[in-house]
Each structure stands twice: as structure tokens, then as C-alpha cells.
Amino acid sequence: MKRISLIPIVMLSVATLALSQKALDNNKVASHLFAGTWKANVAKSQRDPNHQFESLRLRFEFLEDVVLLTYTGVNAAGKEEGGTRKLYPDGKDHAVAGADGFVKVTKWLGPRLLESVGMKDGKVVGQSTYEVSSNGKILTAKVKSIDARGRRFEQAIIFDRE
Numbered sequence: 001m002k003r004i005s006l007i008p009i010v011m012l013s014v015a016t017l018a019l020s021q022k023a024l025d026n027n028k029v030a031s032h033l034f035a036g037t038w039k040a041n042v043a044k045s046q047r048d049p050n051h052q053f054e055s056l057r058l059r060f061e062f063l064e065d066v067v068l069l070t071y072t073g074v075n076a077a078g079k080e081e082g083g084t085r086k087l088y089p090d091g092k093d094h095a096v097a098g099a100d101g102f103v104k105v106t107k108w109l110g111p112r113l114l115e116s117v118g119m120k121d122g123k124v125v126g127q128s129t130y131e132v133s134s135n136g137k138i139l140t141a142k143v144k145s146i147d148a149r150g151r152r153f154e155q156a157i158i159f160d161r162e
Contacts, residue, residue: 033112033132034060038139038159040073048153052076058139058159065090067106067114087116118145137161 040056047053056073067089072082088094091107096118102125106116112134118126126145132138139159146152 033136034067034114034130034139035062036060037162039162041158041160044158046156048155050147050149050151051153051155054078056157056159057162058141087114089114093119 036059038058038060040053040058042053042055053076054074056071059068059070059072061068061070065088067087068084069087070082070084072080075081087104087106089106089108091105093103093105096102096104102118102120104116104118106114109115109129112132114130116128117124126143128145129140129142131140131142133140137160139161141157141159142155143157144152144154
């Protein structure tokens with residue numbers, strides 16, 4: 001009877017457990033750093049000329065394996081907008097509701113940095129990163145994407161904690 005070494009199996013299990021624990025640890029730390037409401041500091045932000053909103057607030061909430069990102073604000077035309085997005089920071093593809101063929105991959109790049117990448121047909125069509133400053137008072141959101149008119153845009157929005 002051929003003996004199978006359990007060492008590689010045990011090592012793989014330990015590595016998988018360590019990676020899972022690291023993701024959980026990042027989520028726990030991040031939930032304290034990100035949680036709450038953030039108000040855009042328009043004067044400090046670098047907004048795209050085609051995306052000149054008047055005001056913007058983000059709210060991060062953490063529910064087990066989901067990050068709820070709620071946004072509210074007033075667009076350039078003075079109209080209120082808002083909505084909530086569910087982010088699953090597990091590094092896996094998740095279908096985007098209401099957008100056939102689009103998937104979003106969200107993952108922690110560290111306890112203060114969350115990245116979300118949007119793809120269609122395997123090609124990147126948008127990327128957002130959210131980073132909390134070391135003092136926990138400032139959130140920087142960097143967004144690269146394509147708007148509803150098919151125009152590429154890029155902006156860095158600075159938020160202050162409320």
C-alpha cells in the first residue's frame with residue numbers, strides 16, 4: 001500500500017486557514033476604521049469636469065461578509081441622488097444587479113484600503129479604492145470608470161468623517 005504524505009495537505013489547510021483569518025482580521029479592523037458617515041470635502045477633491053456634484057456623503061456598514069456602501073448627495077443639476085451597493089470583500093466575482101454581464105470583485109488590500117473592480121466580458125471597466133488615513137479622520141475615494149454616456153473619467157474625492 002502506497003503511503004500518502006499528509007504534510008502537503010496539512011500545510012495547504014494551514015495556509016488556507018491563515019488567509020481566511022487574515023481576511024476576517026482585515027474586515028474586523030476595517031469595520032472600526034471605515035464604519036460611519038463621511039462627507040465629501042469638495043474643495044480638497046479632484047473631480048472630473050463632467051462629474052461636478054454639489055455634495056456627497058458615504059456611509060459604510062458591516063454585516064458579516066458584506067459591506068454596505070450607501071451614498072447620498074446632490075448632483076450638478078441640483079437633484080438629490082442616492083443608493084446602496086453591496087460589496088463582498090472576498091476577492092471573488094459577484095454579479096452586478098441590474099447590469100447584465102457585469103461583475104464586481106472587491107477585496108481588502110490592507111485594513112485601511114478596500115478595492116472594488118468592475119468587469120464586463122473579462123475586461124476592467126471601472127475601479128474604485130477607498131482608503132482611510134492613519135489617523136482615521138479622512139477617507140480618500142479614487143474612482144476610474146466609464147459614465148453613462150460612454151466617457152472615461154477619473155477622480156479623487158476626499159471625505160471627512162462626520
